[in-house]
Amino acid sequence: MHIMEGFLPTPWWQIWFAVSIPVIAYGIYKMDKLIKEKREILPLLAVAGAFIFVLSSLKMPSVTGSCSHPTGTGVAAIMFGPAITAVLSTIVLIYQALFLAHGGLTTLGANVLSMGIIGPVASYVIYKTGMKAKLNFYLVVFLATAFGDWATYIVTSTELALAFPAGGVLTFAGFMSSFGKFVAIFAITQVPLAIMEGAVSALLLKYVINVKSDILVEMKVIEASVVRKIRGLSA
Amino acid sequence: MSRKLEIIVFTIILIFAAQFFYMSSTTDAEYGGADDKPEGVIEEITGGTYKPIAEPIWEPPSGEIESLLFGLQAAIGAGIIGYFLGYYRAKNNYGNKLEYKDKKKLESDRNSL
Numbered sequence: 001m002h003i004m005e006g007f008l009p010t011p012w013w014q015i016w017f018a019v020s021i022p023v024i025a026y027g028i029y030k031m032d033k034l035i036k037e038k039r040e041i042l043p044l045l046a047v048a049g050a051f052i053f054v055l056s057s058l059k060m061p062s063v064t065g066s067c068s069h070p071t072g073t074g075v076a077a078i079m080f081g082p083a084i085t086a087v088l089s090t091i092v093l094i095y096q097a098l099f100l101a102h103g104g105l106t107t108l109g110a111n112v113l114s115m116g117i118i119g120p121v122a123s124y125v126i127y128k129t130g131m132k133a134k135l136n137f138y139l140v141v142f143l144a145t146a147f148g149d150w151a152t153y154i155v156t157s158t159e160l161a162l163a164f165p166a167g168g169v170l171t172f173a174g175f176m177s178s179f180g181k182f183v184a185i186f187a188i189t190q191v192p193l194a195i196m197e198g199a200v201s202a203l204l205l206k207y208v209i210n211v212k213s214d215i216l217v218e219m220k221v222i223e224a225s226v227v228r229k230i231r232g233l234s235a
Numbered sequence: 236m237s238r239k240l241e242i243i244v245f246t247i248i249l250i251f252a253a254q255f256f257y258m259s260s261t262t263d264a265e266y267g268g269a270d271d272k273p274e275g276v277i278e279e280i281t282g283g284t285y286k287p288i289a290e291p292i293w294e295p296p297s298g299e300i301e302s303l304l305f306g307l308q309a310a311i312g313a314g315i316i317g318y319f320l321g322y323y324r325a326k327n328n329y330g331n332k333l334e335y336k337d338k339k340k341l342e343s344d345r346n347s348l
Contacts, residue, residue, distance in 0.1 A: 002270045003273070004270070004271070004273075004274065004287070005287065005289050005290060005291045006287025006288045006289035006290060007273070007274070007277065007287055008288075009285070009288060010288065013288075043319040043322070043323070044319075046315050046319060047315065047316050047319050047320065049315075050311070050312040050313070050314075050315035050316045051312065051316060052312075053308055053309070053311060053312030053315075054308075054309050054312035054313050054316065056308075057305045057306075057308035057309040057312070058309060059268060059305065060251075061255045061258075061259070061266050062251075062269075063254065063258065064264065065258065065262065065264020065265055065266050065267075066264075066266065066267055066268065066269040066272065067266055067267065067268050067269060068269040068270065095308065096308075097291070098292070098293070099293075099295075099304050100295060100301060100304050100305065100308075101291035101293065101294040101295060102270065104289065104291055105289070105292070106288060106289045138240060160273055160276075160277070164276075164277050164280050164281060164285070165280075166280055168281065178276075178280055181276050181279075181280070182273060182276060185269055185272045185273060185276065186269060189269045190269075192251055192254070195247060196247060196248060196251060199243065199244040199247045199248075200244060202240060202244070203240055203241065203244050204316075206240055207320055208320070210324075211320060211323035211324045211327055212323050
């Protein structure tokens with residue numbers, strides 16, 4: 001989902017920075033508050049960040065002969081909400097921009113918006129809605145993370161299409177034509193990867209619930225009755 | 236502990252692995268990165284007139300070094316996840332046992348009184 005260094009012309013990279021920076025700032029504030037209130041949250045925060053670290057480093061072969069990587073942000077979004085996830089994603093994106101020349105510093109704002117903000121927001125909303133509807137917990141996690149992954153790539157395509165509309169001038173038709181081309185690259189590659197990401201995320205949350213459900217209940221991520229049900233099933 | 240979810244996840248991974256073997260042995264797909272493909276599309280849309288406004292400060296000098304750094308990234312992450320989940324698991328495990336022991340001790344104390 002990275003937009004390469006230098007591949008967003010002048011008005012756009014500043015715009016995406018302007019959108020992303022307030023969210024990151026709010027995320028840092030929220031994270032700081034959370035850590036001060038509940039220090040025992042720190043390891044869980046590290047696990048969520050590390051999960052993004054691992055998954056976004058896996059360049060997996062997909063259909064149609066291209067490789068792409070999952071984002072791994074769904075788990076963090078479910079546990080800590082989108083704002084804190086934006087901070088964690090920013091750390092990963094800076095690592096990749098500096099050491100791997102994947103993504104870049106000028107395109108950081110756009111990449112944070114797609115991977116760190118809109119994707120996690122999609123995951124978060126789907127998770128909350130699914131849990132309210134009392135669906136199976138693992139199914140909800142799967143749907144939330146898989147759709148969060150897709151949302152990330154759709155936002156990336158939108159950002160590219162806005163900057164490079166067909167015909168050189170930003171019109172709706174030009175935007176749609178370019179958007180179609182970018183989505184064709186990402187979406188097909190991403191479908192199987194998003195499914196895998198959803199499955200692996202559900203597995204990670206199973207282990208987190210097994211060892212540390214009390215914190216999740218306390219943070220109102222999951223209700224105690226759901227934990228009991230999962231424990232009952234897996235006991 | 237039920238292993239149903241594990242089985243489902245590994246089945247999904249196996250299906251994609253099989254798909255990859257099939258694709259890579261029957262077609263001559265090159266398996267490049269999807270991240271790099273937009274470059275071609277941008278060139279096509281703008282007619283090759285777009286010049287990137289910035290260059291990466293440093294690029295991995297070779298594919299091997301890039302793989303090394305990606306591997307390092309995955310290893311750091313996996314280490315952290317394993318460490319903390321293992322820590323909690325052991326803590327729960329021994330915590331319960333200690334509690335059990337204390338309770339037993341308490342009971343025996345009570346009995347001896």
